[in-house]
Amino acid sequence: MNKDLILGTALWGWKVEESECFKILDYFYDNKFNKIDLATNYPINYDINSFRLSETIVEKWIKKNNVNDLKLIIKIGSIDNSGSTYNNLNYDSILKNFEYYSKKFKNNLWNIMIHWDNRNDKKKIIETIGALKVIKNQNINIGLSGIKYMKIYSRVLFENNLIPLIECKHNIFDSYVTTYKEYFPSNQIYVYGINLGGLNLSNIYDNKSSISLRGIDTSKYENFLEKLNEIINKYKSKLTFKIKTLNQISFIEISFNKNINGLIIGPSSLTQMIDSVSDYNFILKENINNFIFENIIKELNYN
Numbered sequence: 001m002n003k004d005l006i007l008g009t010a011l012w013g014w015k016v017e018e019s020e021c022f023k024i025l026d027y028f029y030d031n032k033f034n035k036i037d038l039a040t041n042y043p044i045n046y047d048i049n050s051f052r053l054s055e056t057i058v059e060k061w062i063k064k065n066n067v068n069d070l071k072l073i074i075k076i077g078s079i080d081n082s083g084s085t086y087n088n089l090n091y092d093s094i095l096k097n098f099e100y101y102s103k104k105f106k107n108n109l110w111n112i113m114i115h116w117d118n119r120n121d122k123k124k125i126i127e128t129i130g131a132l133k134v135i136k137n138q139n140i141n142i143g144l145s146g147i148k149y150m151k152i153y154s155r156v157l158f159e160n161n162l163i164p165l166i167e168c169k170h171n172i173f174d175s176y177v178t179t180y181k182e183y184f185p186s187n188q189i190y191v192y193g194i195n196l197g198g199l200n201l202s203n204i205y206d207n208k209s210s211i212s213l214r215g216i217d218t219s220k221y222e223n224f225l226e227k228l229n230e231i232i233n234k235y236k237s238k239l240t241f242k243i244k245t246l247n248q249i250s251f252i253e254i255s256f257n258k259n260i261n262g263l264i265i266g267p268s269s270l271t272q273m274i275d276s277v278s279d280y281n282f283i284l285k286e287n288i289n290n291f292i293f294e295n296i297i298k299e300l301n302y303n
Contacts, residue, residue: 003260003263004190004263005033005035005280005284006035006037006073006262006264006265007028007033007035007036007037007265007267008264009042009043009057010039010043010044010054010266011266011268012042012043012054012058013045013050013054014043015043015208015210015268016268016269020269020270022057023270024273025061027270027273027274027277029067029070031277035072035073035110035262036058036073037190038058038074038075039054039055039074039075040074040076040077040078040081040097040115041080041081041115042054042055042081044083046083048080048081055074058072059105068108069107071108071110071111072111073143073167073190074101075143075145076094076097076101076112076115077117078115078116085146087116087117089114090128091127094112094128094135095131095135097112098112098131098134098135102140112140112142113143113164113167114128114132114143114144115145116145116146117146117147119148119149120149120152122152122156125149125152125156126156129153129156129160133160142162142164142165143165143167144166144184145168146167146168150179150182150184153183154183154184164187165187165189166180167189167190167192168180168192169192170254171191171193172228172246172249172250172253173196173221173224174196177189177257177260181259188262189261190260190263190264191260191263192264194251194263194264194265195246195247195250195266196216197211197214197216198211200245200246201228201245203221203222205218210266228249228300232249235296239292245275247279248279249300250263251263251284252283252293252296252297253297253300254284255283255293256293256297
């Protein structure tokens, strides 16, 4: 099953310098991909001067290349880039954001997505969805990401005949896909976090890695990675290519997951971008349904 490949920008302007971002965008776009995932609070580096920085880098690239056929997904709500869940999702704020992005990105704006909502106040959620309905009526798609009270959202959305795109965390260690599908059974789902923040099969990192940058404690993954490497070694002689990265394993798993419609990748260099496109084309785009891949996934799910 073919899946959409979406370019993530969470580290742009932080770990990834603007010049490298431009190279990544060039390669992504030249290979006929056009969906890019943005958020007002990217990068989440706790520097108030970086608020909206990732999207500004994309804006510069668009203007430089005179591009008007991107499909930008923009997550809104966060009031800063401190990593907190404090947000402003009232009716007026959402529509002001919509106006801002309509002017900023014009035809490249494709989806406005509610981001990180922990509220359980139905009245306020109804107000939020009222704004989404206005946006949808302007022929812009809508979406949800990081919603705590899915039951309230799903009911109000259903009452308003709205079917938003869903973004959620998913990887071979942890996943929210099934939870979202319970409340949004007919919605398309795009997943992020597929490589667990930059985890690698050796579990060894330098001080420039995404793991080190984000301060992620990898000790909880030690047993998981040991088992994963055992499974890879078990099948390596039968595979048509050598599995070198967690991204490749994630691509294989997602290729068999019927609940997932697209995956968001976050390459921090042109080399990683090239490798990701190559892996995507081989594993996902060409619909490789190799029984060995299937056996690997079955064992991963079992363990």
